[in-house]
Amino acid sequence: MKDDTILTHAGRAPLSVGSPVNVPVHRASTIRSPSLEAYEANERGDAMYTNVCYGALGTENAFALCEAVNQLEQGAGTVTASSGLAACTLSLLAFAGAGDHVLMPDSVYGPQRMFCETVLPRFGVETSFYDPLASGADLETLIRANTRVVYTEAPGSLTFEMQDIPAIAEAAHRHAALVFMDNTWAGPLCFKPLKVGVDLCIEAATKYIAGHSDLVLGLMTARTPELYRRLRAFCVQMGEIASPDDCYMALRGLRTLRVRMERQFAHALKIARWLSCRPEVRQVLYPPLEGAPGHDLWARDFQGGGSLFSIVLPKMEKKAVAAMLNGYQLFDIGASWGGYESLVELCHPVRTKAGRREPVWTEDNCTLVRYAIGLEDPDDLIADLAAGFERLRAAL
Numbered sequence: 001m002k003d004d005t006i007l008t009h010a011g012r013a014p015l016s017v018g019s020p021v022n023v024p025v026h027r028a029s030t031i032r033s034p035s036l037e038a039y040e041a042n043e044r045g046d047a048m049y050t051n052v053c054y055g056a057l058g059t060e061n062a063f064a065l066c067e068a069v070n071q072l073e074q075g076a077g078t079v080t081a082s083s084g085l086a087a088c089t090l091s092l093l094a095f096a097g098a099g100d101h102v103l104m105p106d107s108v109y110g111p112q113r114m115f116c117e118t119v120l121p122r123f124g125v126e127t128s129f130y131d132p133l134a135s136g137a138d139l140e141t142l143i144r145a146n147t148r149v150v151y152t153e154a155p156g157s158l159t160f161e162m163q164d165i166p167a168i169a170e171a172a173h174r175h176a177a178l179v180f181m182d183n184t185w186a187g188p189l190c191f192k193p194l195k196v197g198v199d200l201c202i203e204a205a206t207k208y209i210a211g212h213s214d215l216v217l218g219l220m221t222a223r224t225p226e227l228y229r230r231l232r233a234f235c236v237q238m239g240e241i242a243s244p245d246d247c248y249m250a251l252r253g254l255r256t257l258r259v260r261m262e263r264q265f266a267h268a269l270k271i272a273r274w275l276s277c278r279p280e281v282r283q284v285l286y287p288p289l290e291g292a293p294g295h296d297l298w299a300r301d302f303q304g305g306g307s308l309f310s311i312v313l314p315k316m317e318k319k320a321v322a323a324m325l326n327g328y329q330l331f332d333i334g335a336s337w338g339g340y341e342s343l344v345e346l347c348h349p350v351r352t353k354a355g356r357r358e359p360v361w362t363e364d365n366c367t368l369v370r371y372a373i374g375l376e377d378p379d380d381l382i383a384d385l386a387a388g389f390e391r392l393r394a395a396l
């Protein structure tokens with residue numbers, strides 16, 4: 001089946017008399033059984049992979065969401081996590097242990113970088129940060145005998161570096177390392193990491209999948225049944241759980257993922273093109289934009305994508321950029337993205353820069369502003385941005 005059909009039909013209950021279209025919210029701790037025999041049969045062996053056994057192992061809403069997302073990702077199984085960040089961190093904890101080494105792109109999502117720097121060392125796992133622009137051959141020089149995971153994220157957080165995911169996956173597999181990808185920007189419709197060899201695909205469902213800025217949720221989809229079973233068992237052992245209400249809302253969001261993302265992508269491209277012609281803007285960091293860094297890899301591997309990008313402005317005093325941001329009528333200032341509304345944020349990328357090709361955009365050499373483009377009319381957004389540049393000029 002094609003993705004749009006999966007989006008509409010996957011994860012819905014079989015038709016019976018009186019059934020609503022959506023799986024209702026099943027809030028539960030205890031799951032009742034009519035007999036001891038039925039109770040024991042429902043929990044025996046592999047039951048937790050297929051049956052609703054206990055609230056902390058997920059109710060119908062988690063199973064329905066995982067079923068739909070797994071079909072879209074073309075995986076062997078999907079596991080929920082309480083947030084996108086929990087999905088990022090649990091993926092490493094499930095597969096890396098004392099004595100292991102993991103490779104992280106220097107442009108990785110900031111809180112995941114912090115986890116690698118502060119938590120993983122306590123468990124004897126060492127992290128190295130690598131140039132996100134590394135080729136497969138570059139990466140092979142960094143992989144050690146104990147490298148357990150090569151982690152990827154494309155485009156990178158805040159600075160939008162594209163990665164050559166198929167080449168990285170091939171190089172990592174040559175050395176028996178696992179490959180994980182944070183695919184939140186493209187989501188399950190615009191890039192299929194598992195199809196190019198990625199072993200574990202992570203989505204912050206908080207963003208486009210939920211799509212309405214009203215919940216936090218993470219998803220991990222495994223390429224093989226072995227990886228799926230290990231991941232599911234680990235999350236159950238950790239007591240990791242996503243609420244039935246959040247799973248319900250995420251699945252409801254998923255139904256309209258295509259129409260929202262396509263529309264937001266078109267708006268973002270129009271606005272990015274306009275921004276790239278502004279004299280104030282040194283560079284627009286949006287791989288779908290013609291001539292932008294990473295455009296070729298994006299065009300080769302992705303079908304559309306997110307409506308999130310950054311612009312590089314000259315380094316300036318905080319009060320000048322504050323004048324621009326504070327006066328926006330349509331762009332709210334706030335963390336997160338992927339909702340139906342436009343947002344703006346001043347970025348503070350942390351980078352090791354180790355072995356990296358220039359330019360590495362940081363606060364030392366520029367002012368980086370990130371925009372999430374929503375469903376508003378793009379011409380209204382452009383007018384808001386134009387007025388912002390006037391305030392910026394007046395404040396400089």
Ligand SMILES: *Cc1c(COP(=O)(O)O)cnc(C)c1O
Pocket residue numbers: 083084085086088109153157182184185204205206207216217218336
């Ligand atoms: C937001 C985000 C996350 C974390 O998601 P939360 O649900 O906010 O914890 C992970 N990765 C990327 C790329 C993100 O943008």
